[in-house]
């Protein structure tokens with residue numbers, strides 16, 4: 452199984468990027484996680500959507516090739532980041548590569564509620580007709596106070612978080628397999 456990870460923070464030291472890398476390595480025997488770049492994407496503009504810059508085409512191709520998308524979202528001012536919304540807007544247009552492609556969501560923030568608002572918004576956005584992505588129910592991975600749970604090297608140091616991630620992956624794999632069967 453091949454999963455594309457889209458991380459909503461573009462900063463070098465991002466906890467969400469560290470979380471994506473941790474998931475990539477901890478569950479490498481269960482799926483391949485391809486972490487995609489979104490910081491290089493230009494602002495979505497309808498004038499160029501049919502003949503977009505090469506970065507956009509490559510990004511869409513990577514998503515198209517994946518069996519599923521893992522969204523790793525920070526929370527900016529109570530919602531997803533502008534960079535993430537921009538990437539989603541590109542995916543929603545022309546060849547609409549998200550339609551029918553299953554998604555699961557995780558997120559980490561320094562606040563106590565661990566991206567709960569951003570994740571709720573993201574689920575809603577993924578229901579838009581141009582995206583129409585089935586999202587893994589329940590299994591909400593909300594990592595609050597992340598600065599106390601992921602160390603500088605990117606290790607998750609909180610046992611409760613690790614065990615919740617393990618349970619989620621145990622749930623997501625059969626769910627994704629079912630979604631893939633339905634789509635094919």
Ligand code: FNR
Pocket residue numbers: 460461462464465466467468525526527528529530559560561562563564565566
């Ligand atoms: C934040 N942060 C934040 N945290 C939160 O829990 N709820 C929020 O609404 C916000 N809003 C917010 C806005 C902006 C513009 C920034 C830069 C930050 C703090 C945020 O959780 C923290 O910076 C994380 O470290 C961001 O994720 P990455 O970049 O580490 O992946």
